[in-house]
Amino acid sequence: MSVNLSKNGPALTAAYKEVVDEKSNTNWALFTYEGNSNDIRLAEKGDGGLEELVEELNSGKVMYAFCRVQDPNSGLPKYVLINWTGEGVNDARKGLCANHVSSIANFLKGAHVTVNARAEEDVEPDVIMEKVAKASGANYSFHKEASSRFQDSGPQGPVGSVYQKTNAMSEIRRTNKDNFWAQAEKEEERRRLEERRKADEERQKLERERKDRESKEAALREKRDKERASQIDQQKKYQQQLEAESKEQEKQRWEAASLISQRSVNPREMFKQRERGITPSDSDTPPAAPAAPASPQPGRLQSPFLSKQVNQCERASSPQRQASPPPPVSAGSASPGHAT
Template sequence: MAVNLSKHGAALSDAYNEVVNGRTDTDWVLFTYEGNSYDIQVAAKGGGGLDQMVQELNAGKVMYAFCRVTDPNSGVPKFILINWTGEGVAGVRRGVCANHFNSMAHFLRGAHVMINAHSEDDVEPELIMNKVSQAVGVTYSLHTESNEFNSTSASRPVGSTYRKTNALEEIKGTNRDNFWAQLEKEEQTRRQQERKKAEEERQRVEKERKEQEERETAERERQLRERAKQINQQRLFEKRQETEHQNQQRREPVEQELRSAEWKGIRSSRSVQEANGSKYYKTSALEEINGTDRENFWAQLEKEEQTHRQQERKKAEEERQRVEKERKEQEERETAERERQLRERAKQINQQRLQEKKQEAKNINQQKSVEQELQAAQWKGIRSSRSVQEANDAAAIISQRAVNPRDIFSQKETNFLTNRASETQPACNGEGTLEENIYDVPSHHRVYDEVKDDRMSTVKQSAGLQQSLYAKALYDYQAADETEITFDPGDIITVVEMTDEGWWHGYGPGGHYGMFPSNYVELI
């Protein structure tokens, strides 16, 4: 951003001239920026010298000081330009304002010494006066040189005889001739160094700013990725819990049947054992036990019990597999039936749209032909003011008896939801009404009968174009209660009513009517 010296140009020039001319007591002036803009204005001025000017410097601003001082050696006025950048200035603004110093130096031309200051230690009056004294050519004294020249010229004899050359005097003369050229060259070198330093400072600040922005951008992206990861993990966890809950609900009936079957098997086994025990007891089981090893008897009994339990578990597992298989087959049949209904519904919607487009094109062609015939008839038939008046009366009667397209659309939408076969009934009723209105017009105004037919076709076209809205599901949604509908991605929702900005009404894939969020679907 470039510095602006034109907004307060008159005040800036006046303040500068007061210091340079020396006609007033003003020997210093401070310039600074107006607010956060880059417009330069006069901040302060006075006649108290360096001490007073240093007290007016602000540590939180970027300021430019121009001061007139008197060289203690030569007594010649010297001008000092100070580029003040306070320690409280932000880094970005510091870098931008560093590029403005060259423009200010060009505006405040004539400065013998230029100083870059950042703190109060850099603007001590003694330090500044030392820099003025040490500058090139500042130690030159008019009084001393004039005295030396007078003394030398007085001691020199007058005549045409040979005189020995004084090397020191020649060196002084040569230096005096090259003094200002050397001073200008060193001044240019110093300015180039200052510009180079300012450019390096600006590049450093710009590099730090870019690095800071890159770090902040990387941090924001990392936080966004972590947030997205947490959201995905939360969704997966919720979906996993929901799946486990559904599986648990599906397993409960099967496990209950298994427990019932095991309990029945255990009861039947116990009843068989009790019956066998009573039977063996009645047929002298004591003699058989005495003839058989007791250990083999109990081992055989345990083995038979294990075999019986294995058979019961096998039957229960087969029953569970059969129930699971029937459930999967039922789900597959329901899924296939739902897909078939969706395909049929999409096919019907496409056929209906194609029919509407054909009817629209037909109505447009009929309207164009009727308009052409109307223009021809008006050009040939209507020539007198009486016939024109009668034609206007007939047109007014026709417009008063025209059917309201909104009534036709409402009636057609209701019949479409209840029975698709009766879609054309409102249009037929509208034609009958229109035909009756046509016959009320006098027969010699045949031109306006054609106008009526054109209006009737326009009504039909409006009624055909204003059909129910359809929406396609983008995400899956589960109904919270009976007033909402459930759908999966890709499902078609019919008869959409946009009753609210966030919630719409419509018929879901299962034919249930209810509310659903509008940001989960898109209109088709």
């Protein structure tokens, strides 16, 4: 995504104009992002030069500084643009903000020197002023230098020294700043480790829950499969039992029919004859056949074998009855024709 310079545009423009205005005491302005967004805001501004500016740089942020310095060769004002990317910024953020450098340079126009810095060694005032001197030397006017070379400037004074008195408060502030950023980096590293540990624990927890859920689902699915298989087996056994009973009943019916077909006397006719034998005769009942044997007594089984034995006994007794003498005839019953 592109950088947003319009949200806080008036404040950004006002700070930039103060720096480029030579009559203004403000000689540096520092810009940064609002949180993790791409909106640029004014972080700080001041009149203490590079020494004051570098103390405001944050190693955990991406920042842009615009500063007015004095050229050591010509004494003219020069402008320095510092693209600061702290060492504590993550790689993804670094890559995203690297695409914004050209847009920032177009907004903060007129920079004679551009410094891409990541550590405090890159923004030391002496290092930056050396770059400014080199840049101005390339653009230094030869004609102006030649004309001033042949001018009598009077007696030369003693050669100056570059030694500067140590500022105790500045050194203390710098030491405190170093300690502060070192502590901030340690805390940031500890925070990242803690977040990574929590993320690992959360991932392991989710993995355990997933495995437990899959195990329970597999056990429940196996139980359902076993119950379904048991029901199917019971249904098959019940069906086989029904088929076996049906076959047995069919077999019994077939055997009964076979036995009935092999009999010489129909049981139904036998019972009908027994019914006729125990019923008293009347005019409506037809006479029994003369050759039929006497009706058996009720409750006595009629059998062809028994009937055959009875018939044999009757034939054996018949000659005896025929051989017995006839009864005597009385005298009065004699015919008159036989009288003498």
